[in-house]
Amino acid sequence: MDAGYPILLDLAGRRALVVGGGAVGARRAIALADAGAAVEVVAPSVGEGISADGRIAVMLREYSARDLAGSWLVHACTGVAAVDEAVAADAEAAGIWCVRASAAGSSAAWTPAVSRVDDVVVAVNAGADPGRAKALRDAISLLLSTGELPLRRQRARGTSENSGRRAGSAGDARLGRVALVGGGPGDPDLITVRGRRLLAQADVVVVDRLAPRSLLDELAPAVEVIEAGKTRDNHILQQRQINELLVSRAQQGKFVVRLKGGDPFVFGRGGEEMLACAEAGVPCEVVPGVTSAIAVPAAAGIPVTHRSVARQFTVIAAHEDRDLSNLGEVEGTLVLLMGATRVERIAKELVKAGREPLTPVAVVESGTTKHQRTTRGTLATIGELAAAAGVRAPAVVVVGEVAALHDVLNPVSS
Numbered sequence: 450m451d452a453g454y455p456i457l458l459d460l461a462g463r464r465a466l467v468v469g470g471g472a473v474g475a476r477r478a479i480a481l482a483d484a485g486a487a488v489e490v491v492a493p494s495v496g497e498g499i500s501a502d503g504r505i506a507v508m509l510r511e512y513s514a515r516d517l518a519g520s521w522l523v524h525a526c527t528g529v530a531a532v533d534e535a536v537a538a539d540a541e542a543a544g545i546w547c548v549r550a551s552a553a554g555s556s557a558a559w560t561p562a563v564s565r566v567d568d569v570v571v572a573v574n575a576g577a578d579p580g581r582a583k584a585l586r587d588a589i590s591l592l593l594s595t596g597e598l599p600l601r602r603q604r605a606r607g608t609s610e611n612s613g614r615r616a617g618s619a620g621d622a623r624l625g626r627v628a629l630v631g632g633g634p635g636d637p638d639l640i641t642v643r644g645r646r647l648l649a650q651a652d653v654v655v656v657d658r659l660a661p662r663s664l665l666d667e668l669a670p671a672v673e674v675i676e677a678g679k680t681r682d683n684h685i686l687q688q689r690q691i692n693e694l695l696v697s698r699a700q701q702g703k704f705v706v707r708l709k710g711g712d713p714f715v716f717g718r719g720g721e722e723m724l725a726c727a728e729a730g731v732p733c734e735v736v737p738g739v740t741s742a743i744a745v746p747a748a749a750g751i752p753v754t755h756r757s758v759a760r761q762f763t764v765i766a767a768h769e770d771r772d773l774s775n776l777g778e779v780e781g782t783l784v785l786l787m788g789a790t791r792v793e794r795i796a797k798e799l800v801k802a803g804r805e806p807l808t809p810v811a812v813v814e815s816g817t818t819k820h821q822r823t824t825r826g827t828l829a830t831i832g833e834l835a836a837a838a839g840v841r842a843p844a845v846v847v848v849g850e851v852a853a854l855h856d857v858l859n860p861v862s863s
Contacts, residue, residue, distance in 0.1 A: 457572075464519050468532070489505070492509070523548070567646070629707045746813060759850060764785075785845070815843060
């Protein structure tokens with residue numbers, strides 16, 4: 450086993466035989482079917498895992514050497530030493546690779562501990578120690594899943610060393626894809642596992658100002674990073690330009706990650722970007738992110754809903770001059786995003802609209818980061834308090850009785 454030659458087999462459409470219908474046979478047969486093999490199982494009886502899988506042909510009888518005809522690979526896993534030995538001997542005589550499940554030392558081939566992360570296959574053999582192999586596989590898979598190992602392609606999708614028969618068409622090789630990734634509320638640890646993994650695979654990253662930017666430091670030098678951040682009255686790229694950029698880079702065969710703060714579909718213009726990709730025929734996926742509308746109040750000890758206090762919440766974009774008169778009668782919690790420079794005006798308009806002046810308010814700046822700070826007051830006082838504190842963006846404004854919970858659940862502002 451130590452001198453073995455590791456290799457991946459293309460079994461699509463090729464016959465693979467499993468001798469044995471128990472739990473081990475079921476695992477092997479299903480794995481072979483997942484690989485696209487034409488699987489046949491020979492056994493006097495089979496378990497439900499095999500009988501319920503329509504991809505697997507079953508022959509309910511004892512094994513015969515004739516069963517090997519046309520097979521590319523055989524698994525002997527009856528658990529009966531004499532039968533497994535006979536299968537292995539017949540396979541050796543016929544020039545067919547055989548895996549003996551219960552006698553690895555006498556096997557001509559071995560199955561490693563396998564995991565698949567996107568299109569990466571992890572296969573570990575640990576010298577006849579399956580527990581060790583599984584532990585190593587799981588550790589590597591975890592690092593791949595969280596984007597902590599280099600996942601970025603070094604060769605264009607659809608190409609191979611020898612342009613083999615399964616390399617894919619030229620059209621497949623040219624067409625890239627886009628992922629709209631929600632980076633979460635600020636702390637880089639709060640990006641989703643999938644978002645982190647896709648970021649590690651990117652050829653191009655189009656990044657917003659409020660995205661978890663420290664993650665960019667982990668990218669390979671060859672990754673193109675394009676700034677698309679927006680501040681008030683200062684847009685590096687207009688939305689039309691961002692849309693065109695995503696499409697054009699993908700049409701060059703590149704994998705483009707649009708890294709945003711929060712969630713792409715919560716005031717993130719992700720819908721516009723996805724429509725642009727759809728109209729251009731570019732594959733695009735959305736990776737949801739933890740929205741700051743909920744996460745930032747939570748980080749400050751403010752639940753946006755609380756039994757007997759608030760049964761609903763409303764999220765509003767407050768960065769534009771808008772009429773707030775219709776919010777006076779809205780029940781529950783108000784969460785206002787992008788309103789850091791308008792706190793006093795917002796408070797006055799809400800009072801004018803009918804909200805009680807003593808309604809609790811909290812303004813949470815740079816939520817979930819080391820710079821997080823909360824300013825507490827009421828609609829009557831928050832404008833003056835925010836001005837005195839020098840409140841700056843990014844900030845989330847929470848209006849409602851739940852804001853007072855900050856003093857109980859997180860009494861020390863950070």
